Amino acid sequence: MSNHTCRLEQALLLVLLAFFSAAVLAHGVDDSTRSFLQQNSGVQFVPFLYIGAKHMLTGYDHLLFLVGVIFFLYKSRDVLLYVTMFTLGHSITLLWGVLGNIQVNAHLIDAIIGLSVVYKGFDNLGGFKRLLGYQPNTRLMVLLFGLFHGFGLATKLQEFQLPEEGLLTNLLAFNIGVELGQFAALAFILIAINFWRRLPSYERFATLTNTLLMSAGFMLMGYQLTGFAVL
Template sequence: MSRLAFSLPANTLRWIGWVAALLVITAIRSAAHAHGVGEDDRAFIEGASGTAIGPYMYLGAKHMVTGYDHLLFLVGVIFFLYRMKDVGAYVTLFAIGHSTTLLLGVLFDIRANPYLVDAIIGLSVVYKALDNLDGFRTLLGWTPNPKAAVLVFGFFHGFGLATKLQDLTLSRDGMVPNLVSFNFGVELGQFIALGAVLILMNLWRTTDSFRRGAVAANSALMCAGFVLVGYQLTGYLVLA
């Protein structure tokens, strides 16, 4: 996996500012739904009884495709992965992690404050951007195992999904197949989102601007992660 020397050219500060402002605005506008499910989806889930494979698959895919925190992390993970074999390995580790805690968290009612869990998810974005910039080696002299980190953060991403479902009144009738369907939908949404990202990334990699823009992109990604962390911690202190 290629990484960049850790540096922040002056012209990237403008990009960081724009990304930070955009995410703050998005966070404020979506605050009402930041730790839950949309009202229509909530009404369906709480009113459903028995097995509903198709609808739960749809809800899982929808949550992943619209879950900007999950997508930002995955963009960081695949940023310097050029071979599909490597992409598959990392995405599989992430899927194992989030599938495990999603299912176990709901089935065994393992709870944690959702704001703190989502703050850690924001930190996962910061971690991956810093890793792509080779910041750990520059600042600390060592680099965390990237595959182990993706698996561990996958556990937290899955637990974040579990906290969303725990806020709802789920029927025990058909819960296991419904949860499996939701998880499958998450994987489907992840596949769709990553497919689109990979197409764009591969097109960008063929241009001369990739090496220059990669520093700016990962710097902005790190900034986005810090914005997500700050937003979640603010929610914890003010609303929790």
């Protein structure tokens, strides 16, 4: 292996570790966004579009799950299919949760989102096949966990008791923003993964990445369940 290749692998590994280190940081609503949401009234399409995109780009739990989902997808058609399943799931429960005022405990929902990250890392490592002898339907699981991710997005917005005036339009703008942020993040992730697939260390990289996914998911679950327990 050349020195140039080693340096590239080390650089990519540092980026990967930095990305996973972000999992220990909160991705809640910052002060400026909080202030806007608390004072907002009427249709605010562009601001909600921006807030949705920013929330997805800083939403490490959603991104970690998506990393696991697309990690072993080699065809653009498959990436599009699975991302569409995830998008459909979280769009349904985001709108339903807020418009229907469906009250769910944010800590429990976020713990399930952490579980989704554990599931995908375990699945990618072939854990289900080795442990149970079969693999759950991956499309169905992505859709199912997408529903929980949508409730997670909904609980963030429900904290602010958004006014009814312009609510549907603002929610649609927020959801579009989430998709735009998701697209931007996926583009970067796919470039990094596709580049590493050409390197000799890809098999080690794949094992390490999915092990880190499981570790991050367990950390998220523990953090949220602790928060639920001390309420």
